[in-house]
Amino acid sequence: MVPISRPHVIIIGAGITGLAIAQGLKARNIPFSVFETETRNVSRPREWTMGVHWALPLLDALIPQHLRDRMPEASVDASLDYGKYPNNAPRIYDGLSGKCVKELEINDEDGTPGREMRMSRRRLRALFAEGIDVQVCLQAFLAHATLD
Numbered sequence: 001m002v003p004i005s006r007p008h009v010i011i012i013g014a015g016i017t018g019l020a021i022a023q024g025l026k027a028r029n030i031p032f033s034v035f036e037t038e039t040r041n042v043s044r045p046r047e048w049t050m051g052v053h054w055a056l057p058l059l060d061a062l063i064p065q066h067l068r069d070r071m072p073e074a075s076v077d078a079s080l081d082y083g084k085y086p087n088n089a090p091r092i093y094d095g096l097s098g099k100c101v102k103e104l105e106i107n108d109e110d111g112t113p114g115r116e117m118r119m120s121r122r123r124l125r126a127l128f129a130e131g132i133d134v135q136v137c138l139q140a141f142l143a144h145a146t147l148d
């Protein structure tokens with residue numbers, strides 16, 4: 001067994017959380033490996049959207065600027081300007097007429113206007129996976145992993 005002189009972080013799961021941590025570690029030159037059990041890696045036949053609000057400051061700290069600049073690519077509503085309130089307010093559309101029936105005001109805990117981004121999980125995962133080597137593994141592999 002080769003002795004490890006520096007900590008090497010093992011990330012189990014290439015979801016938004018695992019990939020965001022991987023980006024943060026990469027930016028800080030901390031060695032890591034990402035293992036994901038899904039063979040399709042960043043794409044599922046059925047996906048969902050996520051309203052990201054309180055986690056945005058955490059993503060600011062983890063995701064490098066060039067990828068943060070591209071986060072609107074993963075948005076579900078390209079008409080929104082996420083840079084400034086109230087143009088970033090999530091909207092509810094009438095599915096039949098296409099008209100906007102409600103703009104949702106997002107406030108932080110102290111009542112000041114906040115940020116919210118409604119993201120496609122699939123597209124956000126693909127963005128955060130850029131430059132990250134995700135190793136597809138079977139759960140059985142991890143069951144037999146040992147620590148020195």
Ligand SMILES: Cc1cc2nc3c(=O)[nH]c(=O)nc-3n(C[C@H](O)[C@H](O)[C@H](O)COP(=O)(O)OP(=O)(O)OC[C@H]3O[C@@H](n4cnc5c(N)ncnc54)[C@H](O)[C@@H]3O)c2cc1C
Pocket residue numbers: 012013014015016017018035036037038048049050051052053121138139142
């Ligand atoms: C319909 C729906 C709507 C939602 N809406 C919102 C919302 O509006 N706002 C919001 O904040 N959240 C929302 N969520 C929740 C949000 O999707 C999750 O909190 C978020 O995706 C969790 O990310 P994660 O990376 O922690 O976990 P996951 O996305 O679950 O990723 C975990 C990854 O780990 C992999 N994995 C698991 N076990 C192993 C293993 N043993 N070995 C290797 N890989 C493994 C999985 O395959 C998966 O890819 C919603 C969820 C659903 C289902």
